Amino acid sequence: MTGRRPSPGSLALITGALVVLGLIVVLPLIMVFHEAFRLGAGAYIAALKEPDAWAAMHLTMLVAAIAVPLNAVFGLAAAWAIAKFEFRGRSLLITLIDLPFSISPVVSGLVWVLLFGANGWFGPLLQDLGIRVIFNITGVVLATVLVTLPFVARELIPLMEQQGADEETAAITLGAGPWTTFFRVTLPNVKWGLLYGVLLCNARAMGEFGAVSVVSGHIRGLTNTLPLHVEILYNEYDFVGAFAVATVLAGLALVTLGLKSALEWRHAGELAASRRH
Amino acid sequence: MSRALSLAVAAKARKPWRKDSVLPGFPLALGITLTWLSLIFLLPLSALLLRPWELGLSGFWTVVTDPRVIAALRISFGAAALAATINAGLGLLIAWVLSRYAFPGRRFVDALVDLPFALPTAVAGIALTAIYAPNGPLGAPLAELGIRIAYTPLGILLALIFVGLPFVVRTVQPVLEDLDREVEEAARTLGATPRQTAWRVVLPALAPALLTGVGLAFARAAGEYGSVIFIAGNMPLRSEIAPLLIVIKLEQFDYAGAAAVGLAMLALSFTGLLLLNSLQGALARRGRA
């Protein structure tokens, strides 16, 4: 993981990378925090203690807690099928899994309206049954699941492909059961990739705006997620409030990613060993 | 010599997979994959695929060949392709630095890379606009130099670079870390210059991952809406993106027209991704052979 002492050439590379990240990623982050604290810590805390902000926070966590595990199971299954087996249509399947990345968030919301909206395919049926799907938490979850569908799979497929199937083959040949092989051989080998995928999926699930915006109905305190609440506050000219809520999202992301780094660091030795097998 | 080396690298990095009948779980794994993919993606997708034909073939054609739709598609996909290309360079640089050098704060920087995934796109758009608007902290000095970023197509490019950057870094980085240092060191010991090592040993091994990352960054950027509408200026024919046209059509209750533009975008993305994935597959197979 860690490298040699940087030479002058590598110092230039490091500087270049830092400048790029600084201009593209760090500056907007600083802007968000700067605006959030423009009127001082008091205004910042007041904005976060507001009940609608709390409701949005609850909803966002609930949606992520449903969407992420579902997509994690999907990701593991898809990576197992794709990385450990050769089959016809494999390339097409990978492309299909990637495709939700490329669908405009607007469309990712729209499709659920086309299906479950009052004038959608299943709209009249659902109405007769008294079931509401869109403009409801269900709709928000569906849109989020669609948008975050590829994250775990996309993280695991290249990793598992590179690791090959030798270890599993050996385990099976030596008489290990399929689940034992999966839990004792495969899962430990991909745990960092999986954790990574889960964290990214989680971060994206919490931050999704466009798709959720189409299906949420924007009912204050009920179907507003954190990103939608940011938009509402921004549209109310409450810039401090909007950016304060945005810092929560940025903070959540930084904390989870920090956690990942800490875990990696603690188990660096073990990790290196597993890489060098 | 170096060709033999790269083959050795490939052989070590991608062990050939042969015994297809020994491993269990293929039906279950593929079953879960296809079921979930169908429910969450293919079923909604079919709604999108079937809706535009309400207009008839000629109606669909009229919608997608409207000069404004074509201009918007060109802007969305052109800017996405350019942003992905730029991200290939920037992402490779960042991934290289993060996996090869130790410097203070490296872990923090590493965590920052994922921020564009996590920050709501609307927030990113607002923040970028505030920074690069003519009265913003960077926009003001740039405006004095005669460079305008916010409210021009350059603004779109900036927002798309922002959303796509982590895709490249995160697909390249693990491969770069997994790539055996010993092989590189062997190459160096055998007399290869650092540049030769990079071009002949590292880059070929990285190419599939880099292509994947670029493909994802491209696909993600082509459909991006939230961050772009704040910074683009949204002028028809000049800085109006395709997803905005979808929104505009929806505002007129023109579901079929909106779905038609959505379908056109999807077809373009799918073609682009399929090409990249096949290219990547071919590279991987060549590497494995």
Added chain:
Amino acid sequence: MTMTLNRRAALIGGLASAGALAACAPRTGAAGAGALLNVSYDPTREFYRDYNALFAQLQPDLAGGVRVEQSHGGSGKQARSVVDGLEADVVTLALAADIDELAKRGLIASDWASRLPDNSAPYTSTIVFLVRKGNPKAIQGWDDLIRPGVEVITPNPKTSGGARWNYLAAWGHALKQSGGDAAVAKSFVRAMFQRVPVLDTGARGSTTTFAQRGIGDVLLAWENEAFLAMHELGAGGLDIVVPATSILAEPPVAVVDAIVARHGTRPLAEAYLEGLYTPEAQDLAARHHFRPRRAEVAARYSDKFVQLQMTTIADFGGWAVAQAEHFADGAVFDQIYQPQ
């Protein structure tokens, strides 16, 4: 190895319990006795927040009080959400065309506009100009907007109800100037939109672009939004200019018949909208910068709301005609942006 697995399990467990906690959040759905959902457009947020509190006081006989849930967004988008199944008991939108769309789909009786006084628009507004402090470009009327060197900010009429009022106000002015020549009006509106450097999707987006980002010389805005922007964002940097002629913008309200029938909320929903015409509510509207309908309330605010000549939507043949002639796909507004 086992240890790390346990750690990961703990992490996922933590995530799940966070979810379970969130699931226990006390909020419930909008439907039910004593609860209404008001689906409205962007600039009414502050007004309805206060009016909902006032309405609760006006209904002392309802045990447990009334809770009105609010949803705000672009007017067209909100109407579409209701069409797609958002269960609004009442809609309070930016223009009648959006409510007509609901009527067209059978959600609201087609005579909705005549069910309440004043075309079912309990408050009105008009379109005014917001300029930089001291009015450096000396913008006084519509003709100044197409002078060389003037940059105009307006949202996109395709996505913003307010922008459609902007557009029609400009059209109405040019039509009047030319003695009714539609070709002149068309070239005036074209010239005006050629001076627009940024087309935001909504009124509030445009206001932010103008006031916060410093783009443009003049913002076309709802009068109520102009006052609010002066109050919230101006900080001494902006002035309002009222042109000699403009348009009477009538944001209408209606009970959504199909939904109140299902929810059993018709009496409450009707009381909610009728309450908007009470002196207290009219005064509240005036304080939130909407022009009140009641003469005695309007008289109290005559200093605030400058009298001016106003065309009405009826001069354009009603929204159905205006929509088809100006804003539909390929209509006049789209022609402005066709490649030459």
